[in-house]
Amino acid sequence: MTVTSVVKDADARTMTITARFxxxxxxxxxxxxxxRQLERWWGPPTHPATVTEHDLAPGGxxxxxxxxxxxxxxxxxxxxxxxxxxxxLEFEDGFADxxxxxxxxxxxxxxxxxxxELTGGGTQMVITTAWASxxxxxxxxxxxxxxxxxxxxxxxxxxxxxxxxxxDD
Amino acid sequence: MxxxxxxxxxxxALFHALADPTRRDILAVVLRDAHSVSDLARxxxxxxxxxxxxxxxxxxxxxxxKTRHGREQHVRGDLATLRSAHRLLDDLETLWRERIxxxxxxxxxxxxxAPE
Numbered sequence: 001m002t003v004t005s006v007v008k009d010a011d012a013r014t015m016t017i018t019a020r021f022x023x024x025x026x027x028x029x030x031x032x033x034x035x036r037q038l039e040r041w042w043g044p045p046t047h048p049a050t051v052t053e054h055d056l057a058p059g060g061x062x063x064x065x066x067x068x069x070x071x072x073x074x075x076x077x078x079x080x081x082x083x084x085x086x087x088x089l090e091f092e093d094g095f096a097d098x099x100x101x102x103x104x105x106x107x108x109x110x111x112x113x114x115x116x117e118l119t120g121g122g123t124q125m126v127i128t129t130a131w132a133s134x135x136x137x138x139x140x141x142x143x144x145x146x147x148x149x150x151x152x153x154x155x156x157x158x159x160x161x162x163x164x165x166x167x168d169d
Numbered sequence: 170m171x172x173x174x175x176x177x178x179x180x181x182a183l184f185h186a187l188a189d190p191t192r193r194d195i196l197a198v199v200l201r202d203a204h205s206v207s208d209l210a211r212x213x214x215x216x217x218x219x220x221x222x223x224x225x226x227x228x229x230x231x232x233x234x235k236t237r238h239g240r241e242q243h244v245r246g247d248l249a250t251l252r253s254a255h256r257l258l259d260d261l262e263t264l265w266r267e268r269i270x271x272x273x274x275x276x277x278x279x280x281x282x283a284p285e
Contacts, residue, residue, distance in 0.1 A: 031276065042268065
């Protein structure tokens with residue numbers, strides 16, 4: 001099983017998810033640092049992401065567009081706060097208007113990524129996401145999952161049952 | 170962990186409620202302040218009945234609560250409820266579990282390790 005733990009704190013509005021990969025740290029870092037690899041996993045399969053800007057440096061921007069089956073487009077951005085290859089990355093995650101400008105009325109979340117080498121090989125990845133408020137969380141989830149909404153609704157049972165199966169690992 | 174139909178039904182209701190822009194807007198309004206349904210109806214170019222229906226969908230998703238004030242029902246965003254936050258965190262977990270599963274695919278894709 002890839003995901004080894006999930007810790008959710010509704011009061012602090014944070015979630016920490018830990019995963020282990022059977023790959024060296026440099027290789028795992030590439031899924032974040034290489035835009036072509038990033039776009040293969042960031043968006044749901046029904047709404048693949050195209051990364052149009054990828055400046056993984058403090059203050060830098062990562063911009064992407066997700067395109068849905070109806071040709072609907074959803075733009076988002078990261079603002080990089082800290083980066084230390086191949087160990088840590090911290091960025092604000094938000095949505096943009098159709099021109100790609102960050103929407104001022106949409107809240108942002110903060111995502112922290114920490115990679116570490118496991119003794120005996122492999123890499124651990126810890127993702128921590130945090131929001132300022134429940135409203136912010138509701139809005140970001142509503143908009144963030146809007147792209148994958150249709151897929152999410154129809155797949156939700158499958159997801160839940162797969163989680164059940166995996167929890168036995 | 171036992172996952173009941175109720176849980177996936179709730180997730181379904183939440184996604185359904187948030188899928189509509191008018192409902193998201195109503196939710197944003199009543200999270201700030203409680204409003205009566207007729208108050209809300211004045212905000213939107215749709216009928217009272219349509220607004221009432223939207224509020225019903227939000228209520229089923231647990232996103233708003235209604236309380237009776239005399240002849241009127243006041244709608245309030247359910248900000249305090251930790252249940253809602255927990256559910257959102259569950260959705261977030263699903264989102265990241267899916268992303269991690271896709272990262273795993275990228276990492277194990279043999280064509281990826283070959284220089285392009």
